[in-house]
Each structure stands twice: as structure tokens, then as C-alpha cells.
Amino acid sequence: MIMGRKAIRTLALGTAMLALFAFIEPGAAPVFAASEIKAVVNKTAITSGDIAKRAAFMRLRRQKGDIGKLAKEEMVDEVLKRQEIARLGMSVSTADVDKAFERFAASNKLSAAQMTSILNQSGVGAEHFKAYLAVQMSWPRLVNARYGAKSKLSNQDIVTRLLENKQKPVTTEYFLKQVIFVVPESKRNAITGKRKSEAEASRSKFPGCDGAMEFAKNYLDVSIRNLGRVMAPELPPEWKPLIEKASGGTTGTRVTEKGVEYLAICNQREVSDDVAAEVVFRAEDVGKAENQDDPNSKKFLDELRSKAQIVYR
Secondary structure, three states, X not given: OXXXXXXXXXEEEXXXXXXXXXXXXXXXXXXXXXXXXXXXXXXXXXXXXXHHHHHHHHHHOOOOOOHHHHHHHHHHXXXXXXXXXXXXXXXOOHHHHHHXXXXXXXXXXXXXXXHHHHHHHHOOOHHHHHHHHHHHHHHHHHHHHHHOXXXXXXXXXXXXXXXXXXXXXXXXXXXXXXXXXXXXXXXXXXXXXXXXXXXXXXXXXXXXXXXXXXXXXXXXXXXXXXXXXXXXXXXXXXXXXXXXXXXXXXOOOEEOOOEEEEEEEEEEEEEOOHHHHHHHHHHXXXXXXXXXXXXXXXXHHHHHHHHOOEEEO
16 A cells, blocks of 8 residues: 555545545544533534544545534534434445445555554544445435435436447346334334234245235234335335345335335346436436535525524533
8 A cells, every 4th residue: 555645536435426535644543532522413412522533534535614613513414414314214224335435445446444544543433434424325315305306317318328338227127015014103112022023924924916915914004005116226225235135025124113114026127228227327326416516405404404403512
């Protein structure tokens, strides 16, 4: 590895486009004083340690201005985003973040271990950087879900992209049904564990999508929803790893705001047509607005701020 200051070019990581930084001279990790609470966002504390790590990260990004103040505000924004991502269950998976981290390291001719060492030496820390990545990768999905996808790609756009790629992209097409073991909000704490056990046990008895409605009649408060055709790039991030690992025609279960759920995979196949091409190309474009002044992202964040209880100390 080349030591010293090394400029890093801008890279696309998964669904996030990140303006990256220059490496600092390796050395001992900065020593921070004991953490104190500097802000509370909807009962979530932001400590001086959190702010110090973000300030170190901003310096690596060559941020200008009052770094301490900017770091605190960026952390407040990030906590608001993280809370909303968690509330809606739309976070990318830990595996997705780890893969993005590895791609980032590899693109700079580093191993993940070397990247971790550099981040730790800089005072940022690998876990802080991964937490940042997770929000950067998840937030555009919320904005997109809230305000709608960008306008449909035109035929000319698709043709241009196809010419650039030489051939149509291939993706997996799924036909899905959603099985929900309903848990009323008032009974969430009392029966969720029992319902999860019921849902898990029912998977081996699931007769296939054609018999789903009759199957549901054998259980109390079970709902079946037809999700129809879904392309792999359109899979919700919280379901994607479960669908990819599915066996026996059903995914593992998830506890959600509705109850305990799993998905039945009615059919899946590899497709390469104009619809698939548009979906793949659009997925490649998701998150590019992170480096731009996205009015919907700002509007959403401003709304979260207006409703939040934020206390500075």
C-alpha cells in the first residue's frame, strides 16, 4: 500500500454516490475525552464521541467551515433519517453494507482490513463509516417511496443505455404472495412470540400460491396479499436477502408493524426484455441524487426536523 496522502476518486457504492476523501498519514488513533451528550433527537442521544468521529470524517472529505458545528448538525440529520428508515423497515441489510465497504476498499486497491485500519487511524472508525454508508444507501429508497420514482425512462433513454451496454441486462423476475400472521398493536408484546412460532411452523405446510387462500383458512387472523410481478432490483431491501435465500418456496419470517410475515415465491425466472432493462437501469440511477441538491430529500428531512424533538446541550 502506498503510504502518505493519496487522493481518492469519486466512487459509486451500491445505491449511494459518495464524494470520497484523501487518506491521512498513518499514525496513532486520536484519543478522545470521555463522551458527553451533546444533543438528543427524539430520545436518541448524540455524544461528543459521535460528533468527534463525524468531524474526523468531514476533514477527510475536506469539508470547509466550522467543522464542529457542521458535524453536530450532520449527525442530527443522520439520526432523523435513521429513525425514519427503522420506522418504515427500509434499511439495507448488514450484508449489503459490508459488500459496499469491501467494494470501496477494493476500488482503492485496499483490503477491508487495511481500510478498517486507515479509518481507525483517522479517528473515524470502520463502524461509524459503515453506519454512514447504511443511511446513504437506505435514505434514497425512502425518498423515492414517499415522492414516487423519477419519471419513466423514455424509449430513447433505454435504447441509448442498451447501446452503451451492448446487450440487454438480465434480471430475475419474481411472482410473490405475502402471508401475514396479523398481530394487533394492543397485543404486540403479549403474542408476537407465539405468532412467530405459528408462522415459522406453517411454512412447511404452505401448499403453493394456488392454494394460499384455502391455506389461510386453517389459521386465525392470517391475511394473504398478492404482490404480483416484482423484478429483483425492485425488491424491498428488508426482504431481498430472505428472498434470495428462500427454500421450499417461502422466505424466512419477519416481525413487522402488521404482525409476522413471510413471502411465498410463486414463480421466478431470468428475464431480459425492455421492462427488465428499464428496471435495471433505473435501479442503477437510484441514489445518484445524493450528490445533488435533491429537493424531495430536503423536503422530507425538513418535515422530519419540524416534527422532531431536538435538544442541544
